[in-house]
Amino acid sequence: MERNNYIVAIDLGSSSVTVAAASKDPDGRLNIIDIISRPMEGMERGEVTNIEQVTLAARGALGELEENLGIKVSEVFAGMSGENIKCGSSAYYVYISGQDGEIRDEDVAKLHESMNTLPPPEGYCILDRIPQKYVIDSREETMKPVGRFGHRLESTFNFILGNRNSVDRLGKAMSRLQVDTKKIYSNAQASAAAVLTDDERELGAAVIDIGAGCTDICIWHDNIMRYVSVLPVGSGAINNDIRSMAIRDKVIEKLKVKHGYATVKSIPADRADQSILIKGNAKRDDKSISYKALTQIIEARLTDIIEYVMEEIKESGFAEKLGAGIVLTGGGAKINGIESLFHEKTGLDTRVGGADVSLLNEESAKVAEDISLTSAIGVLLLGAQDSKLAATAYPPKKKSKDESGDYGSEKPYDGGYRVEKPEDEPENGHTGRKPYTDDDDTPTDYVPERKPKNKPEKTPKPPKEQKEPWWKRLKKDVNKVFDFEVIDDSDDDIS
Numbered sequence: 001m002e003r004n005n006y007i008v009a010i011d012l013g014s015s016s017v018t019v020a021a022a023s024k025d026p027d028g029r030l031n032i033i034d035i036i037s038r039p040m041e042g043m044e045r046g047e048v049t050n051i052e053q054v055t056l057a058a059r060g061a062l063g064e065l066e067e068n069l070g071i072k073v074s075e076v077f078a079g080m081s082g083e084n085i086k087c088g089s090s091a092y093y094v095y096i097s098g099q100d101g102e103i104r105d106e107d108v109a110k111l112h113e114s115m116n117t118l119p120p121p122e123g124y125c126i127l128d129r130i131p132q133k134y135v136i137d138s139r140e141e142t143m144k145p146v147g148r149f150g151h152r153l154e155s156t157f158n159f160i161l162g163n164r165n166s167v168d169r170l171g172k173a174m175s176r177l178q179v180d181t182k183k184i185y186s187n188a189q190a191s192a193a194a195v196l197t198d199d200e201r202e203l204g205a206a207v208i209d210i211g212a213g214c215t216d217i218c219i220w221h222d223n224i225m226r227y228v229s230v231l232p233v234g235s236g237a238i239n240n241d242i243r244s245m246a247i248r249d250k251v252i253e254k255l256k257v258k259h260g261y262a263t264v265k266s267i268p269a270d271r272a273d274q275s276i277l278i279k280g281n282a283k284r285d286d287k288s289i290s291y292k293a294l295t296q297i298i299e300a301r302l303t304d305i306i307e308y309v310m311e312e313i314k315e316s317g318f319a320e321k322l323g324a325g326i327v328l329t330g331g332g333a334k335i336n337g338i339e340s341l342f343h344e345k346t347g348l349d350t351r352v353g354g355a356d357v358s359l360l361n362e363e364s365a366k367v368a369e370d371i372s373l374t375s376a377i378g379v380l381l382l383g384a385q386d387s388k389l390a391a392t393a394y395p396p397k398k399k400s401k402d403e404s405g406d407y408g409s410e411k412p413y414d415g416g417y418r419v420e421k422p423e424d425e426p427e428n429g430h431t432g433r434k435p436y437t438d439d440d441d442t443p444t445d446y447v448p449e450r451k452p453k454n455k456p457e458k459t460p461k462p463p464k465e466q467k468e469p470w471w472k473r474l475k476k477d478v479n480k481v482f483d484f485e486v487i488d489d490s491d492d493d494i495s
Helices: 051-069 105-116 164-176 187-195 198-203 236-243 249-259 291-316 338-346 362-368 371-386 470-482
Strands: 007-012 016-024 030-039 075-080 086-095 124-136 140-142 152-163 180-186 205-210 215-221 224-231 275-279 287-290 326-329 350-352 410-413 416-419 484-488
Touching: 007 051, 007 164, 007 371, 016 051, 016 371, 030 051, 030 362, 030 371, 051 164, 075 164, 075 187, 075 371, 086 105, 105 124, 105 152, 124 164, 124 180, 124 224, 152 164, 152 180, 152 224, 164 180, 180 187, 180 371, 187 205, 187 215, 187 224, 187 326, 187 371, 198 205, 198 215, 205 291, 215 291, 224 291, 236 249, 236 291, 249 275, 249 291, 275 291, 287 291, 291 338, 326 338, 338 350, 362 371
Parallel strands: 007 075, 075 180, 205 326, 275 484, 326 350
Antiparallel strands: 007 016, 016 030, 086 152, 086 224, 124 140, 124 152, 205 215, 215 224, 275 287, 410 416
């Protein structure tokens, strides 16, 4: 980038694209300058299936970010998901170069360089390498070998692998945006970087990021990332089953999040026998679904996801080492009571969380409350770390309306315009945008407002009481009789 005081991340999800910019404060915390999320088509289960649709949505989000900050983005860090992301491991060793046997930084660097030359499996590329442990002379294990003594230094590395075709498609989409991709992270890795506390990393925790098309799994133990996997199923499976009840797409997500529960027994008593009425329009009839029926759909699909997750955790070999349990995040984890269902099915402590606010400054903490943005924030955190982002007290700032040219508000005034001065403008100060008159095209100074002639004030008549149409009153009475809660399907907003 032109100035090394900010970074930009692009997170391509199965149903949305998120673009974010961040800088580092002098105290080391991340400052999220702007973050934009837009719905997107052309992705299925984390894979680019229609590059035109993906590029269109990403270009719109990136363009909005550039306009807001007054910058031109040339480099990005990207996040990706997909069932073809795998985790593998390999071991290698080097001999210590010094005659005294002391292990130095250059010995560790030589070992890492040797691992970089290791070819990936056919059809895959290496996204990242994470050392799991160092072994000195085949007997002493440590994570801090520098300063110790020995003749041979060995290490086991975990590799995060991505399908080459999937990575190439992502790179092609970035090229169409005319940006260079500095590095690609798996969303599982990014989400874990954002949500886990130091204690959870040490005790052992599994981060489960439930997206629309995929569920990302990342396991940490003893302060090391141990395992990454992606399941080709997400909260979209719940939406598909709700759609089978002849409910329109545009209300499904809000219906699920606002009115759905993870288990039937968690439905409040006052809603147990209620139904939700989804209002139609001129071409569609009203639809209704009971809280119980809606929750049964959600519980069944979530139970499937939990079973798949537990199979992966057992496959990792760390099922008995998750002292801190499970951390749920992602848009699919917004369902009421989901942590209770996970705890019940897995026997592990479970919490729902967004990005750790201790990693963000106060202004950015609000963004962390939206758990659907966790992976995008994680990409920013990893990108800031890998790029050695310099701290700055003067990052790019979002343009205000005044800075973009909108100064005050214009009102018609006797054939011309009068610019209303902001409240903090001095009475005799300059207005910024000079008014003009029809008689003279040359801008002049502030035009005094003409005072209207004094006229006796008329007492306004009280407004007539607006009666609600009879058919609306009848519909309300019917809803009360049948104990319905109404959702207006003709509008995107669900009440």
